[in-house]
Amino acid sequence: MPCDVTAKPLPDPADNRWMMAALCVLWSFTVYNITIRLWETRPLHLALFIVAALTYFGLMSNRAAAYYRPRRYQGYFLHQFLVLTVMLYGAQTAANFVWTLFLPVLSQIIIYLPPKRIPATLLTNLFLAAFPALLIPPQYAQNYLISFGSSFLFTAGCSYAIRREFTARRELHEAHEKLRAHSAQAEALAAAEERNRLAREIHDGVAHHLTSAHVLVEAGLALLPPSSSPPATDSLQKAQQQIRSALNELRDSIASRRPAHDTPLPDRLDQLILEGNFPATLTVSGPPRRFAFTHEQALYRVAQEALTNARKHAPGHAIRLQLDFSAPENIRLRVENDQPAQSSSGDGAFGLLSLRERMQQLGGTFRAGAENSGQFVVLAELSA
Template structure:
């Protein structure tokens, strides 16, 4: 039953409204002519050619009501008033003016609708004045009520159409804003990926450079050390390629699928504090002794916070290899109640670039920490060496486990 009703409504919506108006105009004209020909009550003149012509003029223009509503109302009203003034039946030809008034109120500004209401009220008032003796007041009150109802319905339809137009405009604007936010999110993601690539390349290439240099230096005198250095170079380069492959794959397909609904195998978990031991071991193999100290209540954090802390340590240790080698480094993690403090210190002699806090590494580190409303302090220590301290605000443990 509901399917049939929906199908009928769909077919009705496909019908041209102008065809409906034409049929309605012909039907109402036929009814008025039939009424005039069959109703001989009252002191009215019998219908003749003039009456038929005026009846047609008072009703047939309804077919054009959506194209020129005010003109149609004027023609219908003038024809109706002439029809009644010539002594023909005053009950006829009044319905068309109501429909024309409704159309004017629904499609034209309020001031035009007000003028149309005055015209329609005059037409119906004239018909009421010509009504049977003793019923003028009752017919007049009825006319006022009917004309006001037609104007009110039309006005409500116009306001509803205006609201629908405003909603459509707002919907289009929201869609454009969503598209703009999506484009901005893509741009921000590309910037994040570029930062990730910088961190990966900078850290791993620093390790590779140091180990390759060591292997070349001891290649003839200590083959075992050279082989160990080359093995570290191979492992580090393989890990760098895997991580770069994972990041670059984000630019090609949706996360978690290969485009055919299967797992592509390149989306390994993003680095976090759980992988800190592997990072430290690589740096130790590169020739920089690293001590790790963890204080506070160790717990699982938001993946984004963990990745940020991991990158701070990675970038700081990379800077030690590049700018302070040989040196000894120390990594301290302090899990507080509402913040995580990451500190990396070394006892080497930093280059002017590192001492001044410049370079893309520290800039990227500050930008990354700022995304999580944190702060970074970096600078030389009074007794020698360099220190980087990043403070990352934490949510409640429940929020952290639920994020990401």
């Protein structure tokens, strides 16, 4: 099964436990044998050996290694060598067993240290481990060196394989992170190019037609005789205001900047109802407060789409907007009208889908549909 390098934090080779557990078992067995041999003959050496053994066992623990790790194990192996030297002194009469005591530190040297610091530390370990061969009879020294040499090569090979495996995983992790960063950059570039394309299309198409409509309405107002009825003049003036607002919003969207006005959301909704001549009322609950512009703009778009759909699908029916600031960290908008929408397809459905996606991107909730009471309700909620 392939390894997912992003599923959990990248492990450190120092966290390898199986190898160290096996070496600690062998080390403990050696300590036991030496302790048995010193029990009858060297009680003082035995006490010194046991104290050093317990100290070294603490140094081998993951907690001790974690303490030295931020300093790149500066002094860690020096302390181990000092304790091992004390253990060698205490185990003089059982020196033919002590070579196994140096295998855990050998594994840690290869796994923990940077490549430049390995040779000198490794030679020190070899010297200390080979020194007891001078303390035992010559007929046993050859067997001692052969046993230690073969164990040394085996332990060093396993430790190096562990280090290489962790190095390969680290390189794979870094390559994956770079690839993901490049992918994110390519995605952002593609999104920016698509936004630029849409901005050009809007500028050359929709904005052109809105500008033409604005000019025509303005010309129509100029050509109206003074005796024209006030409702006709008022309708044309409202249409002109709507076109002007649409042009301003288009310019803001194309320029990707925040609109110049800094009007609170309740006032913006009141202005929306007034300019659109919607049969709607707005109720505000709780003390009004400001939220992030992206949040207020999203709720404004929800109200705008809901009012437009209500007038299109349920003309003449009253529309109620409720803006709720009661929750400490939330803001909630509810738009309802007395008659359910007659259609769930077309521009209205697309607009509701777009609003749902916008709210989800901001971490909010969105719901639109008919309730049991027969009302059609649009509900949006966002957190600060």
